[in-house]
Amino acid sequence: MGKGAAEVICVGTELLLGDILNGNARYLAQQLAALGIPHFYQTVVGDNPERIQRAVAIACERSRLLLFTGGLGPTPDDLTTATLADFFGAPLIEWPSIVENIRQKYASIGLIPPESSFKQALQPQGAELLPNPGGTAPGMIWQARPGLVVMTFPGVPREMQRMWRETSVPWLKQRGWSSGTIASRTLKFHGIGESTLAEQVAQAQPNYFELENPTVAPYAGDGEVRLRVTAQAQTEAQAELLIDPVAQALAAIGGDHYFGSDDQTLAMAVGERLLARGETLAVAESCTGGGLGQRLTAVPGSSAYFWGGVISYDNSVKQNLLGVRAADLETQGAVSAIVAEQMARGVRAALKTSWGLGITGIAGPGGGSEAKPVGLVYIGIAGPDGSVRAVECRFGQREREVVRDRAALEALNVLRLALG
Amino acid sequence: MGKGAAEVICVGTELLLGDILNGNARYLAQQLAALGIPHFYQTVVGDNPERIQRAVAIACERSRLLLFTGGLGPTPDDLTTATLADFFGAPLIEWPSIVENIRQKYASIGLIPPESSFKQALQPQGAELLPNPGGTAPGMIWQARPGLVVMTFPGVPREMQRMWRETSVPWLKQRGWSSGTIASRTLKFHGIGESTLAEQVAQAQPNYFELENPTVAPYAGDGEVRLRVTAQAQTEAQAELLIDPVAQALAAIGGDHYFGSDDQTLAMAVGERLLARGETLAVAESCTGGGLGQRLTAVPGSSAYFWGGVISYDNSVKQNLLGVRAADLETQGAVSAIVAEQMARGVRAALKTSWGLGITGIAGPGGGSEAKPVGLVYIGIAGPDGSVRAVECRFGQREREVVRDRAALEALNVLRLALG
Numbered sequence: 156m157g158k159g160a161a162e163v164i165c166v167g168t169e170l171l172l173g174d175i176l177n178g179n180a181r182y183l184a185q186q187l188a189a190l191g192i193p194h195f196y197q198t199v200v201g202d203n204p205e206r207i208q209r210a211v212a213i214a215c216e217r218s219r220l221l222l223f224t225g226g227l228g229p230t231p232d233d234l235t236t237a238t239l240a241d242f243f244g245a246p247l248i249e250w251p252s253i254v255e256n257i258r259q260k261y262a263s264i265g266l267i268p269p270e271s272s273f274k275q276a277l278q279p280q281g282a283e284l285l286p287n288p289g290g291t292a293p294g295m296i297w298q299a300r301p302g303l304v305v306m307t308f309p310g311v312p313r314e315m316q317r318m319w320r321e322t323s324v325p326w327l328k329q330r331g332w333s334s335g336t337i338a339s340r341t342l343k344f345h346g347i348g349e350s351t352l353a354e355q356v357a358q359a360q361p362n363y364f365e366l367e368n369p370t371v372a373p374y375a376g377d378g379e380v381r382l383r384v385t386a387q388a389q390t391e392a393q394a395e396l397l398i399d400p401v402a403q404a405l406a407a408i409g410g411d412h413y414f415g416s417d418d419q420t421l422a423m424a425v426g427e428r429l430l431a432r433g434e435t436l437a438v439a440e441s442c443t444g445g446g447l448g449q450r451l452t453a454v455p456g457s458s459a460y461f462w463g464g465v466i467s468y469d470n471s472v473k474q475n476l477l478g479v480r481a482a483d484l485e486t487q488g489a490v491s492a493i494v495a496e497q498m499a500r501g502v503r504a505a506l507k508t509s510w511g512l513g514i515t516g517i518a519g520p521g522g523g524s525e526a527k528p529v530g531l532v533y534i535g536i537a538g539p540d541g542s543v544r545a546v547e548c549r550f551g552q553r554e555r556e557v558v559r560d561r562a563a564l565e566a567l568n569v570l571r572l573a574l575g
Numbered sequence: 576m577g578k579g580a581a582e583v584i585c586v587g588t589e590l591l592l593g594d595i596l597n598g599n600a601r602y603l604a605q606q607l608a609a610l611g612i613p614h615f616y617q618t619v620v621g622d623n624p625e626r627i628q629r630a631v632a633i634a635c636e637r638s639r640l641l642l643f644t645g646g647l648g649p650t651p652d653d654l655t656t657a658t659l660a661d662f663f664g665a666p667l668i669e670w671p672s673i674v675e676n677i678r679q680k681y682a683s684i685g686l687i688p689p690e691s692s693f694k695q696a697l698q699p700q701g702a703e704l705l706p707n708p709g710g711t712a713p714g715m716i717w718q719a720r721p722g723l724v725v726m727t728f729p730g731v732p733r734e735m736q737r738m739w740r741e742t743s744v745p746w747l748k749q750r751g752w753s754s755g756t757i758a759s760r761t762l763k764f765h766g767i768g769e770s771t772l773a774e775q776v777a778q779a780q781p782n783y784f785e786l787e788n789p790t791v792a793p794y795a796g797d798g799e800v801r802l803r804v805t806a807q808a809q810t811e812a813q814a815e816l817l818i819d820p821v822a823q824a825l826a827a828i829g830g831d832h833y834f835g836s837d838d839q840t841l842a843m844a845v846g847e848r849l850l851a852r853g854e855t856l857a858v859a860e861s862c863t864g865g866g867l868g869q870r871l872t873a874v875p876g877s878s879a880y881f882w883g884g885v886i887s888y889d890n891s892v893k894q895n896l897l898g899v900r901a902a903d904l905e906t907q908g909a910v911s912a913i914v915a916e917q918m919a920r921g922v923r924a925a926l927k928t929s930w931g932l933g934i935t936g937i938a939g940p941g942g943g944s945e946a947k948p949v950g951l952v953y954i955g956i957a958g959p960d961g962s963v964r965a966v967e968c969r970f971g972q973r974e975r976e977v978v979r980d981r982a983a984l985e986a987l988n989v990l991r992l993a994l995g
Contacts, residue, residue: 171614173605177597180619185593194591195626197619199600206615213633339592350649350689364651372622373650374589385592438865438886444872445858445865448886452864455940455975462889465896466858466868469882472926476885476896506892520875549684553709555875557733 158332159219159302160193164210166226166235167310168201178312179224186319190327191335191387192220202232208242219302220332225310227292229272235307236295240279243299247277250284250293257291285322289314296326338394339385340402344412345421345568349373349380352409356382359408369397371405378561380412411572421567422450422457428574429460434509434539436570438464439477439502441489442516442532447563462506467498477501477513490515490527492545495535499545503537510573511537512566516548518558528552532562534569578752579639579722580613584630586646586655587730588621598732599644606739610753611807612640622652628662639722640752645730647712649692655727656715660699663719667697670704670713677711705742710734716746758814759805760822764832765841765988769793769800772829776802779828789817791825799984800832834991841987842870842877848994849880854929854959856990858884859897859922861909862936862952867983882926887918897921897933910935910947912965915955919965923957930993931957932986936968938978948972952982954989 163183169175180197187194196217200210207226214221226235240247253276261268275292278284285294285306292314294307306323308315327333344352353373356363363371369386382405386397406413414424429436438447444466451461465476470489473479478501483493495513503511516532523529530550537543546569550561583603589595600617607614616637620630627646634641646655660667673696681688695712698704705714705726712734714727726743728735747753764772773793776783783791789806802825806817826833834844849856858867864886871881885896890909893899898921903913915933923931936952943949950970957963966989970981 170601171604171617172608173601173603176601181590181593181596183593184591188592195621195623196630197591197617199617201615203615209637210616217629337592339594341594348686348689350692351686353650354689354691372588372652374648383589383594440865440868442872443869444877444881445860445868445884445886446872448860448865448888449863449869449979452862452886452888453976453979457864458888461864463886463892464865465885466865466872466883468868468872468878469926472883476883476925505896506889551680551683554733556873557709559869559873 158330160195160217161187161220161222162214162218163194163197163222163224164214165197165199165224165310166202166207167199167224168203168232170199170225171201179308179310179315182312182316183222183224183319186324188337188339190324190333191337192327192332202226202234204234204238204241207234207238211239211242215300215303219304220327221303221305223305223307224315227275227294227307227309229269229274229292233274233292236277236279239297239299239305239307243279245279245281245299248280249273250276250278253284253293260291285318287314287318288321289317294318296323335387335389336391336394337385337387338391338398339383340398340416342382342384342402342405342409342416343414343419344380344382344409345378345414345564347380347409347412352380352382352412355408356405360404363401363405366401369401371401378564382409414568414571420450420454421564421571422454425451425567425571425574426454426457426460428571429510432509432574434460436461436510436512437502437506437508438566439473439498439511439513439535440464440466441468441473441498441514442518443514443559443563443566444468446559447512447514447566450563450567462508465502465505473498476505478504488527490517490531490533492533492535492547495533495545496537496543497535499535499537500543509539510570511535512570513537513545514562514566516558516562518555518562519552520555523552530558532558532565534562534566536569536573538573578750580615580637581607581640581642582634582638583614583617583642583644584634585617585619585644585730586622586627587619587644588623588652590619590645591621599728599730599735602732602736603642603644603739606744608757609759610744610747611755611757612747612752622646622654624654624658624661627654627658631659631662635720635723639724640747641723641725643725643727644735647695647714647727647729649689649694649712653694656697656699659717659719659725659727663699665699665701665719668700669693670696670698673704673713680711705738707734707738708741709737714738716743755807755809756811756814757805757807758811758818759803760818760836762802762804762822762825762829762836763834763839764800764802764829765834765984767800767829767832772800772802772832775828776825780824783821783825786821789821791821802829831992834988840870840874841984841991842874845871845987845991845994846874846877846880848991849930852929852994854880856881856930856932857922857926857928858986859893859918859931859933859955860884860886861888861893861918861934862938863934863979863983863986864888866979867932867934867986870983870987882928885922885925893918893921896925898924908947910937910951910953912953912955912967915953915965916957916963917955919955919957920963929959930990931955932990933957934982934986936978936982938975938982939972940975943972950978952978952985954982954986956989956993958993
């Protein structure tokens with residue numbers, strides 16, 4: 156059984172200035188989830204002893220395992236160890252083995268350690284060492300009060316992660332902190348809004364959003380809607396067994412909108428279908444300028460079905476390489492259904508593939524009009540039977556990169572649905 | 576003068592599970608620094624009303640400006656607004672303008688909004704709206720108590736950032752929150768290592784890394800090396816005056832490696848030069864699969880000089896559309912200097928542009944050999960005078976996307992240097 160919740164406390168003014176992303180908090184969060192240790196709060200505080208103490212006082216009240224990162228080095232703004240010793244009223248003790256270790260590490264590069272470096276050999280009385288095989292600043296594991304464990308790690312991600320893996324995880328498991336594991340699976344949907352999907356789920360499975368194990372939570376971002384299914388169990392296999400039926404039901408509710416889970420992308424979903432059918436693809440891109448090909452070729456092994464394409468940014472390229480008719484460019488404009496169709500047909504013919512996709516649109520910020528506003532995109536699709544059609548999309552007055560991303564995703568989705 | 580410290584409170588179980596990096600906290604931290612608003616704590620809490628309330632109670636005691644991200648959407652686990660209203664004892668009021676806005680946004684894509692989406696139209700009595708031009712969930716600006724301002728933002732980074740820029744920053748400036756400013760300029764360099772550049776700076780300007788206002792700090796990431804110059808002053812103009820001479824000296828030290836500052840990209844540097852010379856560009860991409868065209872067309876107005884290209888992922892495309900010789904593909908292989916040259920020459924001829932770039936390489940993870948390892952890339956460049964040459968790059972056994980990104984950047988840099 157678990158012993159209580161963990162709190163991650165990251166110490167460092169560089170985090171409060173936004174100089175770096177807090178990757179340490181994310182790493183420890185993932186690790187705690189995998190161990191099944193509950194984790195309800197994260198705190199970031201600067202290199203200031205008074206504010207560190209206030210953060211510790213709050214964390215002691217609500218958490219039983221405090222994981223500190225940062226502030227263990229030799230410089231005057233490395234304050235974590237001394238501040239914790241002060242807060243819990245323990246004297247600092249020098250560890251001769253660390254002193255020796257610091258001397259050796261400097262000697263190996265022909266230097267004498269500066270006096271300040273020995274600060275790293277001090278730990279509060281009663282604390283165990285948390286060895287740092289990759290650096291000079293060790294951490295500690297300290298039962299600072301009954302029912303309260305404090306661990307400290309340096310801020311350097313590689314050192315922190317190795318110390319966590321090699322010492323902290325075995326320590327926590329041996330002492331019964333890990334009450335099993337938390338596994339989660341993220342189901343991905345395209346072409347449906349977050350709230351519409353949530354309502355369809357609520358209609359088909361009225362209790363799904365109130366489930367406690369596994370839990371189901373929707374979230375949205377960058378043109379995709381996701382449902383995350385999270386289960387707690389003794390082992391990962393047991394957690395997956397809890398997830399499986401719920402994930403299957405959710406995928407079925409999503410129907411055609413569901414395209415994969417976790418790291419799977421629309422480009423992968425398209426690739427799997429093309430591979431299974433033994434078919435090939437070429438693309439003709441105007442407003443996306445290569446972004447569709449870039450997504451397709453991000454998938455290792457995509458050369459088996461993706462042959463390439465034409466970036467037809469200028470109208471002359473649409474005419475000369477894709478055979479788009481000058482008259483249609485003139486009367487309908489480059490951003491039109493008929494040009495998208497001709498691009499798809501033209502690139503399929505030029506590259507001799509089963510399928511052709513064409514994208515033409517207005518990415519903005521300039522170039523829009525009342526009849527053809529920014530965000531208007533046509534996607535042409537030409538199939539193995541020679542048929543061709545176009546889909547009109549209106550992504551609204553969004554930023555240039557958003558329109559371009561959406562257009563590439565939509566083209567992939569049009570093909571995915573056509574591939575069945 | 577300033578009015579007190581800000582605290583960033585990110586609401587979202589996905590952060591506590593480590594599913595995503597907390598980029599919102601970093602963005603707001605940078606922005607607060609730029610405004611000179613002190614910022615001493617960040618808190619992350621899950622989608623749980625009781626724990627959100629506990630976090631708010633703590634934040635009220637130590638901070639005067641609470642910035643919430645996340646939990647504003649339409650689903651049952653979006654709890655931020657209702658929890659804040661409850662905590663401060665204010666009823667929720669429906670905003671007809673938001674109801675109308677939600678209806679319109681759905682209508683513009685031909686849908687009727689689901690009932691749950693109207694939850695986003697509720698805000699506590701007394702709060703001002705914080706409009707969200709990029710989405711359906713607005714935030715609020717709320718003087719929840721005397722001397723305490725609460726702002727809420729959705730978790731979607733693009734929406735949050737735009738709301739912050741367009742509404743929050745002017746609001747805070749008007750009300751005297753910004754007590755001066757911190758401005759910074761990031762100088763960007765390509766083709767030189769972080770420590771080599773730092774040494775060149777130290778030789779030319781021995782005291783630069785000890786300056787206090789402005790400060791100079793090097794950092795590296797994603798194939799670019801950067802020097803950030805940061806100055807503190809009463810106004811932005813005064814800060815820029817402090818930055819200017821130092822930035823100019825650093826750019827001069829960097830020489831050809833310096834290509835721009837802040838949001839400027841290599842693609843923009845190339846575009847400016849092409850425009851100035853009245854010349855045009857076409858690209859032929861193999862391993863990057865469209866990523867070079869994607870970068871070039873990310874620049875608004877790029878259609879003035881970028882005409883398009885060919886994604887020649889399959890060898891048949893290299894032969895048929897670019898005129899690469901079958902014999903060279905056979906004897907030298909698709910990843911070779913001669914094929915890169917023929918791709919550059921071929922795309923320049925096919926699209927009738929001044930310049931042609933060709934990229935062929937091994938992105939991995941498969942496909943490498945001892946003679947041609949993963950990370951080997953050839954960049955071909957064909958110029959207006961008909962000359963053509965190739966550059967060999969070895970990016971090492973890196974991840975597929977890293978190799979592809981580096982290859983596209985390197986091609987842009989080769990062209991930038993050729994354009995003088």
